[in-house]
Amino acid sequence: MANRSRAEQGVLGVVVVLSALLVWGLLSGGLGPAYFLYLLGLVGMYVLLSFGLNVQWGYAGLINFSVAAFFGLGAYGTALLSAGNSPLAGGLPPLLGLFAGLALAGVLAVVIGIPTLRLRADYLAIASLGLAEVVRLVVLNQNGWTNGSAGLRAIPTFFEGWPVLGSFPEQMPTLVVDRILVTIPFVTQFELLGIRLGTSFWQGVLNVGLVLVFVGVTYLLLRRVHRSPWGRVLRTVRSDEDLAEALGKNTYAFKMQSFVLGSLIMALAGVFYAHLNLFVSPGDLEPINTFYVWIAVILGGSGSNRGAMFGGFVVIAIREGTRFLGDVLPESFPVALPNALSLVETTYATVVSNIASTRLLAVGLIIILVMRFRPEGVLPPQRELIWPRATEEATEGPTSGDGPTVTADGGDRGADR
C-alpha cells in the first residue's frame, strides 16, 4: 500500500521487528509455545483495556484513572463465583461470572459517574483515582469476602464445563517437534525447535481464541458505535461541550453512557484475565496497571482503535520485555571501562538489578516524551472516523481539494452496504 503515512510505516516496522523476535524465540526454543500464547492473551487483554479507555478518554474526553478498579472488579467478579477458595460462592460456571463481573463494574461506573461527570474534567481524574484506591482497599482488607491479600486461587478456565471445548486441551494429542541441527557451512550451527505441544499449549490456543473473539466483537461494536450519531455527539462533547449543550444534547447522559460502556469493556478484560491467569490478587488493582493502559492509549493515539491495538502490543513489550532483559543482561557492565567512566558501570549495575524501578522510569519517560513530541499519539484517528464510501466519493468527485468531511446529521445515509 503506497498511501500509508510515515507513522503507519514506522508502526508496521516496529510490529514486524517485534514479531520477528518472537518467532525467532519460538523457533530457537528460548520462548515456550505455551508462554508465547499466554503473552498473546495478555496483549489481547491490553487491547481490550485500551478499547475501554478509548471509549471514555478518546471519544468523550473523560479522564478515568480507575481502569485498574474496573479491571479488578471484572476479575474478582468472576473469580468470586468460580474460584475454588472463594469465600462467597465458588464452583459456579464462569459464564455466570462474566455477567457478575460486568454487573459489578457497571454499578461502580454509575456510582463514580454521578458525582464527577458533571464537573470539570480534572475532578473526575482525582475522584476516579481515589475511588479506585477505595476499591483496592476493600478488596485487600475484607478477608471475609475476597480472601484478602492471599488472593483467589483455583479459578477454572473459561470453558470448563462446556460441551466440547471444556475437555479440548486434554483430548488433543501431544505433538512433539524434534530438534533440528541447522548448519550454515563455515559460519555457525545451531539447534532449532524441539518443542512439546501438550495440554497447556492447547489451553493457550483456547485462551487466545477467546480473547480474539472478545477483541473482535468489541472492535466491530466500537467501530459501528464510533461512526454512529451517538459517536459523533461524543466527539462533539470532547471538543466543545458547550457547543453540544447548545445543540440540545444532554451531555451528562452521553458522558455517563460512554463511561459505563468503557468500564464494561475493561471489566470484560478483567474476566478474561481471571480465567487466563487462574489467580487474582489485590496487586492486580494497583494504580500502576491503570497507567499502563493510559500509555497504550496515548501512545497509540487517543480515539483511535488501531492505535489502541498498537499501544497494547507495546505495553506488553515493555512489561514482559524488561522482565526478560532483567534475566538476560549480565549483572555488571560487560566491557571494562576506564576509571573515569565508573559512574556508567555503577549506573548500569543499579538499573539492571532493579528492573522494576527501571520499568517505572521507562513508563514515566514514555508518558513525558509522548506528551512532548506527539501528544496526538502515533496513530491518531483519521480515516477510521469516516465511512469508507465517503472517501471514495470524495476522491472521485470534482471538489477533492479539502478532503472528505463528516456531515453533522447522518453519515449513515450514503453508506449502507
Place this chain on the structure above:
Amino acid sequence: MALLEYIANGLVFSSIIVLASVGLSLVYSIADFANFAHGDTMTVGAYAALVAFGVIGGLGAEILGLPLGFFVALAVGIVVAAVVAILTHKLVYEPLDIDSIGLLITSIGVAFVYRAVIQLGFGAQVTEFDIQVLRPIDALLPLGVRMTLHDVAILVSAVVLVTALHVLLQYTDLGRKMRATADNPDLARVSGIRTDRIKLWTWLIGAGLAGAGGGFLGLYSSVSPRMGFNILLVVFAAVILGGIGSIYGAMLGGFLIGMIDQLTPLLTDVGIPIGTEYSYAIAFVIMVAVLLVRPNGIASEVGS
C-alpha cells in the same frame, strides 16, 4: 478520653496535610493543572532531608526535642524539592503545547520518573530518620494524650510556614502579583505582571512547602519511595474539599481531612466495624460526597 488523643494526633497529621495541600493548591491555581507529581515532590524533599541529615548529623543543640541538624536538613529538603520542581517546570512543562489535561497526564509521568529515580538510588525499602523516638510529654498523659515533643515541633513548624505564606500572599508585592495571576492570568499580564516569573515563584514556594511536608511526614512515620504517592490522594481530597485553587480553602480542607483521618478509630469505638485501614478511603468518600453537594468546595464563597 480517647477523643482528646485522636484530636491531638489529628492536629499533627493535619499540619503535614496542610503543608502539602497549600502547595498543591498554589500550583493548581497558577500553573492551572492538577499536579499529580506533588506527592512525589514530597518524597524528593524527604529523601533530600534524610541524606542531608546523614551528612551533617545533629549539630549538638536541640529545639523541641529535635536536633538542630534536622532543621538544617529540612531546609535542604525544601531547597532540593523546589529546585527539582523548577527544573521540571523548565524542562518538561514549559516546552509543552497542550491543555491542562495534557499537563495533568504529563505530571503522572513526572511522578513516576521521580519515584523511579529515588528507588534506583535508595532502594524500595522503608527507612527512618536517625533520631531517637521520644517519650510522650508527661504533662499531657493525665489527659490521655500521648503526644511527643516531635509532634509539637511538627505542629509549630507547620503553623510558622503557613503563617509566613499568609503574610507573603497578603502583604508583599510578590503575593499580590501571585493572587492577581491566579485570579486572571491575562489581566495580570496586561497589567504588567511578568506571569512567567510568577509561575517560577509559585513552583518554588509550592514545591518547597511540599518538601517540608515530606520531611515532616518522614519524621512522623517513615521514609519510603511510595510515601508521597500514597498520601497524594489525601492531599487532593483536602484541596478539593477546600475548593480547587483556593489557598485558604486548602488550609481548611487539609485541616479537616487530617482530622477525619485520625478520628477514624472513633468508628470502631462506637461499634461501626470500619478499621483504620480505611482512613484514607473515608477521607475520599467524604470528598466525593462534598462534590455532590458543593461542587466548588466548602470554601467557595470565601475565595483566596
